[in-house]
Amino acid sequence: MPEPPTMSGPSTATPTSTRDPGRVIVFTGPKEGVGKTTTCLNLALAWAGSQNRKVVIVHMDPLCRNDLNFVLGNLNPPSLASMIQLVGDSPTGGLGRLLKGRIPFSQWGVGLLPLASSRTEFQKLSPNVVVKILGSLAESYDLFIDVDPFFPMQVFSYDLADLVYWVCMPQRSHFEATYSLFNEIKALHFPLDKFEIVVNQANLPGALAPKEVARFFDAMQKKVLAYMPWEDLIPEFANTQKILVVEHMQSDWVKSLRVLLGRTMEQPATVKHWDTFVGAEEFGASADMLWRPASGAGMSEPKPAPTAAAISDIPDFWDELKGKMHKFVVAGMETEHIRISDDPKMNDENRAKVGLIIENLLQREQGLSLTRAQREMFVTELVDEILGRGPLEALLRDPAINEIMVNAFDKIYVEKHGQLVLLPMRFRNDEQVVQVIKRIVAPIGRRIDESVPLVDARLKDGSRVNAIIAPLAVSGPTLTIRRFSAKPFTSDQLIKFGSTTPQLIEFLRATVIAKKNILISGGTGTGKTTFLNMLSNYIPEGERIITVEDTAELRLLAEHWIRLESRPPNIEGKGEITIRDLIKNCLRMRPDRIIVGECRGGEALDMLQAMNTGHEGSLATLHANTPTDAISRLSAMCLMAGTDLPMNVLIEMISSAVNVFVQITRYPDGKRRTTYITECVGRDGAKILTREIFRFYQTHVDDQSKSYGYFTACDYVPRFYDEFKLKGLEIPKESFMSERTKKKNGLPNAIDDLLKQGIPCPDNVEVQGAAV
Numbered sequence: 001m002p003e004p005p006t007m008s009g010p011s012t013a014t015p016t017s018t019r020d021p022g023r024v025i026v027f028t029g030p031k032e033g034v035g036k037t038t039t040c041l042n043l044a045l046a047w048a049g050s051q052n053r054k055v056v057i058v059h060m061d062p063l064c065r066n067d068l069n070f071v072l073g074n075l076n077p078p079s080l081a082s083m084i085q086l087v088g089d090s091p092t093g094g095l096g097r098l099l100k101g102r103i104p105f106s107q108w109g110v111g112l113l114p115l116a117s118s119r120t121e122f123q124k125l126s127p128n129v130v131v132k133i134l135g136s137l138a139e140s141y142d143l144f145i146d147v148d149p150f151f152p153m154q155v156f157s158y159d160l161a162d163l164v165y166w167v168c169m170p171q172r173s174h175f176e177a178t179y180s181l182f183n184e185i186k187a188l189h190f191p192l193d194k195f196e197i198v199v200n201q202a203n204l205p206g207a208l209a210p211k212e213v214a215r216f217f218d219a220m221q222k223k224v225l226a227y228m229p230w231e232d233l234i235p236e237f238a239n240t241q242k243i244l245v246v247e248h249m250q251s252d253w254v255k256s257l258r259v260l261l262g263r264t265m266e267q268p269a270t271v272k273h274w275d276t277f278v279g280a281e282e283f284g285a286s287a288d289m290l291w292r293p294a295s296g297a298g299m300s301e302p303k304p305a306p307t308a309a310a311i312s313d314i315p316d317f318w319d320e321l322k323g324k325m326h327k328f329v330v331a332g333m334e335t336e337h338i339r340i341s342d343d344p345k346m347n348d349e350n351r352a353k354v355g356l357i358i359e360n361l362l363q364r365e366q367g368l369s370l371t372r373a374q375r376e377m378f379v380t381e382l383v384d385e386i387l388g389r390g391p392l393e394a395l396l397r398d399p400a401i402n403e404i405m406v407n408a409f410d411k412i413y414v415e416k417h418g419q420l421v422l423l424p425m426r427f428r429n430d431e432q433v434v435q436v437i438k439r440i441v442a443p444i445g446r447r448i449d450e451s452v453p454l455v456d457a458r459l460k461d462g463s464r465v466n467a468i469i470a471p472l473a474v475s476g477p478t479l480t481i482r483r484f485s486a487k488p489f490t491s492d493q494l495i496k497f498g499s500t501t502p503q504l505i506e507f508l509r510a511t512v513i514a515k516k517n518i519l520i521s522g523g524t525g526t527g528k529t530t531f532l533n534m535l536s537n538y539i540p541e542g543e544r545i546i547t548v549e550d551t552a553e554l555r556l557l558a559e560h561w562i563r564l565e566s567r568p569p570n571i572e573g574k575g576e577i578t579i580r581d582l583i584k585n586c587l588r589m590r591p592d593r594i595i596v597g598e599c600r601g602g603e604a605l606d607m608l609q610a611m612n613t614g615h616e617g618s619l620a621t622l623h624a625n626t627p628t629d630a631i632s633r634l635s636a637m638c639l640m641a642g643t644d645l646p647m648n649v650l651i652e653m654i655s656s657a658v659n660v661f662v663q664i665t666r667y668p669d670g671k672r673r674t675t676y677i678t679e680c681v682g683r684d685g686a687k688i689l690t691r692e693i694f695r696f697y698q699t700h701v702d703d704q705s706k707s708y709g710y711f712t713a714c715d716y717v718p719r720f721y722d723e724f725k726l727k728g729l730e731i732p733k734e735s736f737m738s739e740r741t742k743k744k745n746g747l748p749n750a751i752d753d754l755l756k757q758g759i760p761c762p763d764n765v766e767v768q769g770a771a772v
Contacts, residue, residue, distance in 0.1 A: 021138065021139075021269035022137070022138035022139065022140070022141055022142045022143060022269060023142045023143070023162050023163070023264070023267065023268075023269045024134075024138060024142075024143045024145065024160045024161050024162050024163075024269075024272075025043075025142070025143070025144050025145070025161065025162065025163050025164075025165065025264060025267075026144075026145045026147055026157045026158065026160075026161040026163070026164045026165070027039055027040040027144065027145065027146050027147065027164075027165050027167060028146075028147040028148075028149060028154050028157065028164065028165075028166065028167070029149055029166055029167040029168050029174075030149060030166075030168055030174050030177035030178045030181055031149055031168075031169075031173075031174060031177060032148075032149060034167045034168055034169050034174070034200055035167055035169075035200040035201065035228070035234075036146065036147075036165070036167040037059070037068065037146050038234060038244075039165065039167055039198065039200070039228070039257070039260070040057060040059075040144050040146045040165075041057065041068060041071065041072075041110075041243065042243060042244055042245040042254070042257055043144070043165075043245075043257060043260050043261060043264065044057055044110045044144045045108045045110055045243060045245050045246060046245050046257060046258075046261050047142065047144075047261065047264060048108055048109035048110050049108060049109070050261065051265075053109070053141075053142055054105060054109045054110075054111065054140070054141050054142070055109065055110045055111070055141060055142045055143075055144055056103060056110075056111045056112070056113050056137060056141045056142070056143055056144070057110060057111070057112055057113070057144045057145075057146060058080075058113045058114075058115065058134065058143055058144070058145045058146070059112070059113075059114055059115070059145075059146040060115045060145065060146060060147050060148060060153055060157070068112055068146075069112060071237075071242075071243060072106040072110065072112060073106055073107070075104040075105075075106060075111070075112050076104065077102075077103060077104050077111070077112040077113060077114060078102055079113075079114045079115065079116050079117045079121060080113055080114070080115050080116070080125075080130065080133060081115065081116040081117070081121035081122060081124060081125050082116075082117070082121065083102065084124075084125070084129060084133075108246070111141070113137075115130070127156060127276050127278050128275075128276065131159075131160065131274050131275060131276050132274060134160060134274070135272065135274035138269075138272075143160075145157050145160070145161070151181070151184065152278055154181075155188065155277075155278055156276050156278045158185070158188075158190050158372070159275070159276045159277065159278070159372060160272060160274070160276070161194060162194065162267055162268070162269055162270050163194055163196065163263070163264065163267045164194055164195045164196065165196050165198050165225075165260065166178065166195050166196065166197050166198065167198045167200050168197070168198070168199060168200070169199070169200060169201055169207075170199050170201070170202050170204070170207035170208045170213055171207070171208065172208065175208075175213075175216050178220075179216075179220065182195075182220060182222075186356070186359050186360075186363070187359075188372065188376075189359065189372050189373075189375035189376040189379060190372050190375070191362065191363060191368065191370070191375065192221070192222065192363045193363065193368075194267075195222070196225040196260075196263060197217055197222055197223070197224045197225055198224075198225055198226050198228060198260065199213055199224055199226070199227050199228065200228045201228065201229070201230045202227035202228060202229060202230075203227075203229045203230055204230050210224075210227060213227075221360070221363060221364070225259060225260070225263060226256050226257075226259040226260055227256065228253055228256045228257070229252045229253055229256065230253075231244065231251055231252070231253035233247075233248055233251065234253070245257065270369070271369075273371065277372075277373070314374075315369070315370070315374070318378070319428050321365075321378070322378075322381070322382055322385070322428070323428075325358065325361050325362075325382065326382070326385070326386070328361055329354060329357055329358055329361065329382065329386055330386070332354075332357040332361075333354060333357070333386075336353060336357070338350050338353055338354060340387055347387065350387055351383050351387055354383050354386060354387055355379050355380075355383050358378075358379045358382050358383065359375075359379060362375060362378070362379070380394070385432075389436050389439060389440060390427060390432060390435075390436045391412065391425045391426065391427060392404060392406075392412075392436060392479075392481070394425075395412075395414060395423075396463075396481075396483075398416075399485075400416050400417065401414045401415070401416050401483065402414075402415045402416070402482070402483055402525075403415040403480070403481065403482050403483065403525065404479070404480070404481040404483070405420075405479075405480050405481075406427075406433060406477070406478060406479040406480070407475070407478060408430075408475055408476045408478075409426060409427040409428070409429055409430050409432065409433050409476060409477075410426040410427070411426075412425055412426065412427075415525070417670060418666075418669065418670015418671060418672070419669075419670050430476045430477055433476070433477040433479065434448075434469055434477050436479070437455075437467045437469065437477060437479055440457075440459070440465055440467070440479075441455050441457050441465065441467065443460070444457050444458065444459065444460070447571070448467055448469060449469075450469075450470070450471065451571070452571060453468060453469050453470065453471065453472045453473070454466075454467065454468040454469070454472060455467050455468075456550075456551065456568070457551065458551045458552055458553070458565075459481075461483075462484050462552070462553060462555065463481050463482060463483045463484065464481070464482040464484075464551050464553060465479070465480070465481050465482075466479070466480045467479045467480075482525075484529070484530075484553060484555070485530075488530070488533040488534065488537075488555045488556075488557070489530050489533070489534060490534065490537075491505045491509075491534055491537075494530075494531075494534060497671075497672075498671060498673070499527070499671070499672050499673055499674060500673070500674040500711070501711045503694075503711070503713070503735055504674055504677060504694050504711060506731065506735070507677070507693070507694065507731060507735065508535060508538075508662070508677070509538045510724050510727070510729040510731050511659070511660055511720075512535055512536075512538040512539060512617065512619075513538060513539075513540060513727055513729060514617075514720065514723045514724060514727050514729065515616040515617030516616070516617065516659035516660055516720060517611045517616060517617065517618050517619075517657055517658050517659045517660070518535065518618075518619050518620075518658075518659065518660045518661075518662060519619075519620055519621070519622060519630060519634070519658050519660070519661050519662070520532055520535075520619070520620070520621045520622075520661075520662045520663075520664065521621070521622050521623070521624040521625075521626075521627065521629070521630035521633075521661060521662070521663050521664070522621075522623070522624070522625075522663060522664035522665060522666070523623065523624075523625060523665070523666060524623065525666060526664040526665060526666040526672055527664050527666070527672040528598075528621040528664055529553050529554065529597065529598075529621065531662065531664055531674070532554065532595070532597075532619055532621055533554055533555055533556065535619060536554070536556045536557075536558070536595060536619065537556070537557050537558075539558060539593055539617070541558070541559065541560075542560065543558075543560065543592035543593055543617075544560050544562075544589075544590060544591055544592045544593070545558050545560060545561045545562070545591070545592065545593045545595060546561075546562045546564060546586040546589055546591040546593070546594055546595070547561065547562070547563050547564065547595045547596075547597065548564045548566075548579055548582045548583055548586060548594065548595070548596050548597065548603075549563075549564070549565055549566070549579075549596075549597030549598070550565070550566050550579060550597065550598065550600070551565065551597075552565045552597075553597060554595065554597055562586075562589065564582045564585075564586060565582075566578055566579050566581075566582060578603070579596070579599075579600075579601075579603040580601075580602055580603045580606050580641075583596065583603055583606040583607060583610065584606060587610060587613075587615075591615060592615075592617070593615070593617050593618060593619070594607070594610050594615050594618045595618065595619045595620065596618075596619075596620035596621075597620075597621065598620070598621045598622065598623075599620050599621070599622045599634070599637055600622075600623075600637070601637055601640045601641075602637065602638070602640045602641030602642060603637075603641075604622070604634055604637035604638050604640075604641070605637075605638040605641040605643065605645075606641070607620055608634075608638065608653045608654065608657045608658075609653075611657035611658070612653060612656060612657045622634065622637070624663075625665075626663060626676070627661040627663050627676050627678040627690060628690075630661055630663070631654065631661075631680075631688050631690075634654055634658075635647075635650055635651070635654065638650055638653075638654075647686060648686065651683050651686055651687075651688060652683065654680070654688060655680055655682055655683040655688050655689075658680045659679065659680060659720065660677065660678065660679055660680070660693075660718075661676065661677075661678045661680065661690070662674060662676070662677055662678075663675050663676035663677075663678070665696075667698075667707045668701075668705045668707070669704070669705050669706045669707055671707060673696050673711075674694075674696065674711075675695060675696045676692060676694070676695045676696075677692070677693045677694040677695070678690045678691065678692050678693065679691050679693055679716075679718045679719065679720075681719060691714075691716050691718075692714040692716065693713065693714060693716055693718055693736065694711065694712065694713050694714065695711075695712065695714060696709055696710070696711050696712075697709050697710055697712060699754060699759065699760060699761045699762065700759050700760045700761070708754065708759045709754075710739060710750035710751060710753075710754060710761075711750065712738045712739040712740070712750065713735060713736045713737055713738050713739075714736070714738055715736065715737060715738045715741055716736060717733055717736045721733075739751050
C-alpha cells in the first residue's frame with residue numbers, strides 16, 4: 001500500500017497537527033474538462049499527507065461524482081442531501097457531528113461528500129442548511145470544494161472560500177470566458193486576490209504561449225500562479241485507481257502542483273459568517289443545469305448580495321479606508337472624464353463606472369479582510385458619497401420613508417410607517433453633512449454658508465428640504481427632508497389606511513363640487529398637504545386652478561392648473577416675492593379656484609378677501625390642533641397683515657368666508673385620521689359659531705400605543721345641504737346620523753363592531769358639537 005504523499009512546497013510555512021480552523025479551498029474554472037477535479041484530488045492528497053490533516057472533498061460537480069469515488073477506492077459515501085432527509089433540515093451542529101461519523105476516508109486521509117446523487121435530491125436542498133453543515137464540518141476538517149462551472153453554484157462556493165483555484169486551458173475561448181466571469185465576480189464584490197490562476201496542459205501543441213497568456217492576465221491585474229504541463233499518465237491512472245501524486249511524485253505535473261501546495265500553506269483560514277446570498281429557488285433550479293451534459297459555462301445571474309442596511313459589523317478601518325480611496329477615485333473620474341449629472345440615465349452610468357473604479361482599487365489592497373457583503377456596502381457608500389448624498393442616498397431610494405431628519409452627523413432619524421426611528425448609519429463628521437447639504441441645494445440655485453446659514457427649498461422630485469448650519473445650529477448642521485409620494489394618495493388609499501371613511505369622503509367630494517371654501521388644519525406632519533391633494537381631485541374638469549405655495553408640494557391631477565411659488569430674497573436681501581404678492585397677483589389671472597398650500601402669516605387676510613369676493617371653492621391649510629384653534633390662529637394671522645381692521649370686521653370676514661374646517665390629527669401610533677369636519681355657521685357678537693358634522697372618537701389605546709375608535713356623524717345636517725341637490729349631488733340625510741343614534745335605533749353601527757372585536761367603547765365617549 002502506498003504511503004501518504006508528502007511534498008515540500010516553496011512556502012516556509014510549517015506543517016502542523018494542531019487543530020486550526022478548517023480551510024475552504026474551491027476548484028473551478030470557465031468550462032468543463034479543464035482538469036479541476038484532477039487538481040483538486042491530487043492537491044487534497046498532498047495537503048493531507050504534508051499537513052497531517054484530514055480533507056473532505058465536497059464535490060458539487062455531478063459529472064465527476066463517480067470518478068472521485070472510483071479513484072479513492074470505492075468509498076461509496078452518502079450524499080449530504082440524503083443525510084439531511086434522515087434527520088430533517090435543521091442546520092445544527094448535531095447534524096454536522098452525524099456526518100463526521102459517516103463520511104468515509106481513504107487510506108490517505110481524504111474523504112468524499114457529494115452534495116447530491118440525483119436531480120431530485122438536489123432540488124430539495126436548502127443553501128442555508130448546506131452552509132451551516134459545511135461550517136460544522138470545517139471545525140474538524142479542511143474542505144476542498146469541486147464546483148461545476150455553473151455561475152450560481154460558483155457564487156455559492158465563493159461566499160465560503162478562503163482560496164479559489166481557477167483552472168483553465170491555454171485557449172482563447174477559455175480566456176474570454178474567464179474575462180467575462182471575472183467581471184461578474186468583481187461586480188458581485190468578491191476580492192480577486194483570493195482567486196489564483198492555474199493554466200493546465202500548458203505545453204499542448206497549439207496552446208497559447210506563456211508570454212501571451214501572461215499578457216492577457218496582466219490586463220486583468222492577475223498573475224498566473226502555475227503552468228501545469230500535460231501528463232500522459234493522468235488518463236491511464238484514472239482508469240486503474242492510481243493517483244499521480246501518490247505513484248509518480250517526480251513527474252513535471254506533480255512538481256508544478258507544489259506551487260499550489262505552497263500557496264495553500266500561505267493562505268490562513270479566514271473568519272467566516274457561514275452564510276450565502278444565493279437564494280433557495282435559484283439553488284434548487286441549478287439541478288437542471290448540473291444534471292445534463294456540459295455545454296459551456298451555463299451562466300445565469302445570481303441574486304445580488306444584501307443591501308448595506310443588512311450589514312451591521314463595520315470594521316474599525318472603514319472610514320479611514322474611505323478617506324484613503326476618495327482622492328484616488330476622484331483622480332480616476334478625471335481620467336475617465338466622469339462628471340456628476342442630474343440626468344438619471346447618465347447618473348446610473350456614472351455610478352456603474354465609479355463603482356468599477358472603487359472595485360479595482362479594492363482589488364489592489366492586500367490583506368483586506370472584508371466579506372463580499374461588506375465590500376458591496378463599501379462600494380455603494382463611497383459611490384453615494386462621491387456622486388450622491390452620502391448616507392442619505394439609500395434612504396432617498398426607500399419609498400417607505402416619509403421624512404429624513406439629520407440632528408447631528410451621528411444621529412439620523414427617519415419617519416417610516418408613521419414611526420420615528422433612529423438609524424445606525426452616520427456621517428463621518430460635520431463637514432460631510434455640510435457638503436451633502438450644499439450638494440442638495442446647489443442644483444436648485446440656493447446656497448448655504450456662514451453668511452446664509454439656513455435654507456428652505458424644494459428638490460426636483462418635490463421633496464421639501466430645510467437645512468441650518470453654524471452659527472445658528474449650535475449642535476452641528478441639521479437637515480430635514482420631507483418626501484412626498486410619486487403619485488398622490490387617492491381617497492381609496494386613505495380609506496384603506498383608516499384615515500377616513502367613504503361616508504366622510506363622499507360628503508367632502510360634494511362640498512368641493514358645491515364650491516364651499518374649506519380650510520384644512522392640523523399639526524406638523526399630520527398629512528394636511530396629502531389631504532388637500534386628494535380633495536383637489538374633486539374639482540370639476542375645466543375649472544382654472546391656481547395654487548400658491550411657499551415651497552411647491554401640491555401634485556394636482558387637473559389639466560387647467562397654474563403653479564405659483566414664492567421666492568426668498570437674494571444674498572443682497574432683494575428680489576423677494578411673498579405669498580401675499582402671489583395671492584394678489586393670481587386674482588388678476590381669472591382663477592376659478594385658489595388653493596393656498598399653507599397660510600403662515602398676513603396672506604391669510606388676502607385669502608379671506610379672495611373668498612369673499614367671488615372666488616368660492618377655495619382651499620387652504622394652516623397649522624392648528626383643533627377647529628377652535630384654527631379660528632383663533634386665522635384671526636391672529638390676519639392681524640399680522642399690518643392692517644388696523646377692527647376685530648368685529650375680522651370676525652365677520654372669517655364667518656362669511658370659511659364654510660368648513662377639516663381637522664387632521666396624527667396619533668402616537670403613527671395613524672393619521674380626519675378627526676373633525678366642522679361647519680362655520682355664523683357669529684354671535686365676537687364669537688364664531690361652529691357645528692360638528694363628522695368626527696372621530698378615540699375609545700381605547702392598547703399596550704403598544706395603538707389607538708382604536710370610530711368615525712361618526714354628529715346628528716347635524718349642514719346648512720348648505722340643499723345646495724347639493726342644486727348641483728345634482730345625492731347625499732342621503734341618513735349619512736348625518738350618529739353611530740350612537742344608530743345603536744339606539746337598533747341599526748348596524750361602528751360601536752357594536754368595536755365591542756364585537758373586544759375593544760372597549762365607553763358609553764360617555766360622545767359629546768355633541770356645540771357653539772364655539
